[in-house]
Amino acid sequence: MSFDSRCPHGGFKGLLDKSLARIGLSKSEQKKVNREEELVDLAVVIINEQGFAGLSLEKLTAKSCYSKGTIYNHFSSKEDCLSALCIRAISSILDLFKRALIFDGSSREKAVAVHYAYQLYARLQPTLFMAVLSSKAPGVREKTSIERMGVMDKFEFEINNFSDALFRNAVADGSLILAEHMSIETLSFSNWAMSFGTNVLATSAKEATAVNRLDPNTLLLQNINLLHDGMNWHPLSKDWDYQNTWRRVEREIFAEDIQSLSI
Amino acid sequence: MSFDSRCPHGGFKGLLDKSLARIGLSKSEQKKVNREEELVDLAVVIINEQGFAGLSLEKLTAKSCYSKGTIYNHFSSKEDCLSALCIRAISSILDLFKRALIFDGSSREKAVAVHYAYQLYARLQPTLFMAVLSSKAPGVREKTSIERMGVMDKFEFEINNFSDALFRNAVADGSLILAEHMSIETLSFSNWAMSFGTNVLATSAKEATAVNRLDPNTLLLQNINLLHDGMNWHPLSKDWDYQNTWRRVEREIFAEDIQSLSI
DNA sequence: ACCTGAACACCGTTCAAGT
């Protein structure tokens, strides 16, 4: 093993320190946050090399320049480390969501842009995306520290708020009329469930016959079109070419990200 | 620890042997199948007592009357054992699905009955249901034996066929008209994705704010109503009381199963 | 106040010897 890759300090470190200082962290707290970033990066490398089953805090210790004690100072267990990857993923997904919002279109088109962003992340960072799924498994949740669990809940709450806002805007601009017994929360949740279910099944069951037989690129769009039509969210898919919206989102918002995929 | 519970042979054993013999297994193969059933039961007990994180083949060995070698003869790893629980779950779910089909109603109502069955299983056997989720995590899949992976694929294929049949029937009886660019497979997959996504998020995020704020009982029905309305599957939810269908399914098909929940 | 690595317990996995 080459030791060159160990302890890759420096680079943007000074920059990072400053931006963290701005949000009110002490020097030692900054150091800890930076180190955790570093360790999460290393964990991703190990998973890419040896699979999720190959990740252990033992190996993470060996690959880093810290001792076991320090590693356990960050992660209370291997599963806690996995949850840290999950939080990294959710946080990045939220950033992509916010970028998707600037798409110039109807509220339903904006929702399509957000779903595009979700699926894009699954393609850009398959390992981190799968970490989200892994962290939903009870065995992982059980061993995640309560502090980190709190952070996860906080991010989940933010994602929910974000999703709710999409539907509130739709109701506000008149393109969506709330049926009886339907709340913003209900629609927002169904939207999330469909997206999550589609992406997980599409990613995890790719090899199996079930998903194989479908075109993964348009799969998510078709599913959410069905759902949004069911909500009677205008314009309906029969009156608007959302396939075209999907392509426009790709071109107008996420062109560089897509480029990095083909390199 | 009491040793009374160890090696609970007997009971329906003779009966089981005979039914297995009918499908063409030798005596020793029968024995192995029976033992695996027993071990899966024991694994569920351990998980119920100590959580998913508490399961190990070490403990399974201790709780059973077999040696480590024999346990590893059944399960190539702890994760392989988890996948065995997953297969047990899928197989039971398929049985419930078949029972749901006998519900007397329109093709869309039959689909509602099938979703009812899915959600019922999640309530009847939360541990086994969560095992399905666990087995979707990459770390578990990676350590599942190829033979068991094959069995899982076979069951997934059966579930798919079952779901496809629901939609084929709907097209056949004229209540569902396939839109352009929509295939039976697409609709079937979206149906599965919605159900899976809803049940997983409802089960795993129960504590979190997101799902808390919704009524879990009607959540799944609302979500699939939106989806089926989006497919334009008649009768639409505005023209038919599917809440009532849901209650009828509960009463007419699954009354005893629900009873066992409240005991 | 934080870091280290030795120490130990538990688990996973194999396999030579036994029936």
Add this chain to the structure above:
DNA sequence: ACCTGAACACCGTTCAAGT
């Protein structure tokens, strides 16, 4: 042909000693 359990490697986790 199948089962056993000793043996060992790897991992998780703790904590007294060090800086």
